[in-house]
Amino acid sequence: GAGVSQSPSNKVTEKGKDVELRCDPISGHTALYWYRQSLGQGLEFLIYFQGNSAPDKSGLPSDRFSAERTGGSVSTLTIQRTQQEDSAVYLCASSQGDRISEKLFFGSGTQLSVL
């Protein structure tokens, strides 16, 4: 497709389980971001990938959170041993990445519910 694709759109899991969230950025976009948005709150920066550079992981809330980006395209956000406070919408965004003035294109997000 032409836009950023995220899967699954909804994920319900039990506390303590691991989950993987997937993001397919727009083809050719070198920059990829993960954000988290809790109900009624703003977007919390998690991690940022830019080309082949080391990712900026400064927003990851704990070592239970990790992300990979394979081949400069698809990214997977993994949350280990999920907790109820991890429940939120996880948004992925991409941009062409080579100009600071560029806008971000967002996927529709994954709604994660930890029971």
Added chain:
Amino acid sequence: RKEVEQDPGPFNVPEGATVAFNCTYSNSASQSFFWYRQDCRKEPKLLMSVYSSGNEDGRFTAQLNRASQYISLLIRDSKLSDSATYLCVVKNTGGFKTIFGAGTRLFVKA
């Protein structure tokens, strides 16, 4: 202190009103500035970029004051369809990390 701070609102205004939102940012090295709009249960979408000279797009006017590290958005002649959350966004040099404010909620009523 948060990198990007906004008044959360909500702002409740009648149709036709003029409303202004403010935003401050803490990193003086920030280089690019934007306003995004987010509708309920939807992903954010770019509303407009913000330039040093100020810029206008129809009923929307954005201003940047680098000395005060302050950004504003003015909406004139508010429409019901303007009801949304408006997110102030700052992009920094040294990697283009993009930071979002918590957003300002606007409700426009008939």
